[in-house]
Amino acid sequence: MSKSAGCCKRFLHYAFDYETPKTLVIPSLGVGFVFRFTQFLVVMYVVGYVCVVQKAYQDTDTVISTVTTKVKGFAFTNTSDTEPRFWDVADYIIPPQSDHSFFVLTNMVVTPKQVQSHCPELPSPSTTCVDDCNCVEGRSDPRGNGIQTGLCENYSTTARTCEVLSWCPLEIDTKLPEHALLVAAENFTVLIKNSITYPKFNFHRRNILPHVNSSYLKRCEFSRLTDPHCPIFRLKHIVSEAGEDFQDMAVKGGVLGILIDWSCDLDWWAGECLPKYSFRRLDNKHPVNNVAPGYNFRFAKYYKAADGEETRTLIKAYGIRFDVIVFGTAGRFSIVPTIVNLGAALSFLSLVPVVADWFLVTCSRKRDLYSRHKTTHLTEDADSLFSVIV
Amino acid sequence: MSKSAGCCKRFLHYAFDYETPKTLVIPSLGVGFVFRFTQFLVVMYVVGYVCVVQKAYQDTDTVISTVTTKVKGFAFTNTSDTEPRFWDVADYIIPPQSDHSFFVLTNMVVTPKQVQSHCPELPSPSTTCVDDCNCVEGRSDPRGNGIQTGLCENYSTTARTCEVLSWCPLEIDTKLPEHALLVAAENFTVLIKNSITYPKFNFHRRNILPHVNSSYLKRCEFSRLTDPHCPIFRLKHIVSEAGEDFQDMAVKGGVLGILIDWSCDLDWWAGECLPKYSFRRLDNKHPVNNVAPGYNFRFAKYYKAADGEETRTLIKAYGIRFDVIVFGTAGRFSIVPTIVNLGAALSFLSLVPVVADWFLVTCSRKRDLYSRHKTTHLTEDADSLFSVIV
């Protein structure tokens, strides 16, 4: 044999000699049963819990969504406070379009014919005055409504308040109607069109399902039991599903969430991926811990008189903002999470012999016999190592 | 030796005696090859697939983004139906600002000089009447346009309909121009500024890249081939990249997604993290399964006449809503997913001896010899255990 051949042989031995543990086969029903049972538990956990319940073999992606809404309905108001008036979509939806929410006006405080001028402040402890000395020109109280001019004027026959520079007459927002003006809004309907994408899976879907036809859409209305896939919702129904009363909520306004859950298992036939609707009030209705309860905002319509003077109608709009919140996670089989979870489970399989061995040498009847055959104690002068220390 | 010393020694033996499997080295090329090859497969899987392809060693975060848009362009319309009119940004972008979408008006039905009054309904099977008996005072048909006054009036020389209380004259939205009014909108451009954050990695970036200078931005226009990083888009180009025709889409409106994908691998030089633009129509253009195809909404401009009467111009606005949808996941090396994935892969390495042992005792030529040396059967009276049962 040449030298290189010997070297090569050593390499082959090094690389390809296979080192395998010597094993002892023990025909013990008890130990065998413990071993198989432990194995069974681990396999059951992997199959039953990780795979079936938690779907840990799936890769996941979160939803991307677009929403358009279209409200339908009209109302006629005729209360003692206000003139008779007819309301349609262009009047009560503010702003006219938005991307995933819409606001329905239900109540309001209107202050018409405001112009830039001066007028006495609304009476309050900080604004009442006796004479001009109580008012400071140029002062602006954050809780007030304008810049003081330094004069003290008669607000009414009984009260004198500092005059302010502001849009006059001032808004008196304490006179909010107790019954919402547009209570008829409860019968308005809204069509919600929602289109979603799971970009990782290149999966697109709409909430108007393929099997839904045009004539059905013209007459249907969402109902959890009879029409769970109709995308047309009656506002009253939304509010009552959220556990609220429309009449109550309409007075001071509020924020209501229309939640669309697109959680899907894309391993199954994709047609099974359906939106699930739920409704929840998002602001706090309880007056405790609450400044400015409900939901309102101010906006103005500006007019120009013939002489060029600008007047405005200030509207403090109370109403319900409906937020369409789309969420969801889709899962689809993917090799990486599968491998990771299987690998983690395999680790537990490697615990099985540890359990069985422990049972073998401590609990089985013939433990001494098994121990003697399984374990060799290397005793010859090895003890000296320990003896040195002790 | 004292008693405590003996106790201490027993503890040392318990804690530090090392129990290692007895092994058998088998110089078989076949078995060795099977062993090494299986090992190689597992290592290749870990390195090649988990690390390189799936980047399983990375921790991930999803993008947080802000968008501002600015449309430029003007148009002149002069059709037989409408007066000649010049349109600029303040006229056709509604509402004037929004956070991640913008609406470009392309077509409309204008109903000027509406006032709160009464007028006969638009003719339809449910509104035509013969005399006042067909109309019920106070009835409001959801498909109608107002509250019935109980009178039956002449709508035209041929048709009589119930009179309603509403904004009159009523809108006739069936007369939608067949050619979009603002077809010139296709040449408008939009500048999209997008700033993103990956909070977990404290990574911020904008879609106006560092190497882009101001003079380039003044003249550039997005083009997938020549200017892939220019944030200025021609509307026509967006629509055609989405596979649609601007002229068609402009008539009835629609929703178009401008998708910006910020998926990034932050392990590499961060400068390589670039936005990828794509475009997709988000509403369903096919008329089937579609109520209210396209995209439109109504809004009104309110005017006050000299005598204080409020009039409005109702506009049913058709147009394209462009939704800027920003998404993406960034990954960066992190020790936890690395350890988890390596651990899972190691589990598979622990399977390798199982495979090799199985090959050893079933397929190799000298399986009897190997089995005899590897495995000891504990037979002495152990069988009795089974014999008891059988």
Place this chain on the structure above:
Amino acid sequence: MSKSAGCCKRFLHYAFDYETPKTLVIPSLGVGFVFRFTQFLVVMYVVGYVCVVQKAYQDTDTVISTVTTKVKGFAFTNTSDTEPRFWDVADYIIPPQSDHSFFVLTNMVVTPKQVQSHCPELPSPSTTCVDDCNCVEGRSDPRGNGIQTGLCENYSTTARTCEVLSWCPLEIDTKLPEHALLVAAENFTVLIKNSITYPKFNFHRRNILPHVNSSYLKRCEFSRLTDPHCPIFRLKHIVSEAGEDFQDMAVKGGVLGILIDWSCDLDWWAGECLPKYSFRRLDNKHPVNNVAPGYNFRFAKYYKAADGEETRTLIKAYGIRFDVIVFGTAGRFSIVPTIVNLGAALSFLSLVPVVADWFLVTCSRKRDLYSRHKTTHLTEDADSLFSVIV
């Protein structure tokens, strides 16, 4: 014994014979220490890093949120350029309501009394002309302001420009006030109500915390040190926390992010899940790489004169858009990630004997003795396998 009994016995042996590795116990302090120390390292890693630091035992969910904002404050402007004017919320918040951002007007270029007519272009190299031959009827320059009529008119005593059909007079937006008009906006306050949900954990929370009462909310103002949970923010404070100067930013506008981080560990008492506020400018303030620096948009107020002619006031609004960006990930103990991470860690425990064995046969003093007892070399005529090849 019958045949079936023998068959059954073979099956029992097959299923329940327990095969366990023969082991060798080595009483070596060195090897034992290496073994225990390596074990200790792995356990420390699992307990310390994976569990405590990275909370890898938790399942996570991302936040879903709703925001409402309400700005308070008023201002009075009286500069040489403009008429004295009083501003309140309805004037400076545009649009009046939005879902997670609000725009505060701080500066503007107003062009009142625009009507559809024709007027000479603003002078620029491309619009100046000598006579009508320089102007082409119907041409619309994208950088211009209207459709050319083909006439060359006197813009001023020194300049002649092409006449255009447009809203006239044209806006001259180069005359932006150097000091922001509404500098007083820095003292406006905003109340941000934010309600969040982690749908996977059915966890809801608001940024107005349970222990906050109504009287506190009426007077508090956010301050990182003294009032970290007050949801009322002074605009000046927001801007300065973002490292910007309000006066500077107000001139040309900008986009400012109010980031609310709801990252929570839901394993602890849920009351500890608190919002963390931070502020960051989102647009690029540096003029380099910047077309249209700052943030502005155009909108118009439309008026109708007594004779029915429509006029408008065009406003180029500069201001600060505050984007409320809510993000966060909640974690809660879940069995699947726990199992996966423990499993992965167990894999590393299975590496420990490999390390100890390697130490045993290469570094320990009695390595020859140990090797001899541990490993059996199967040499009898096995070498022939290799000999055949070499």
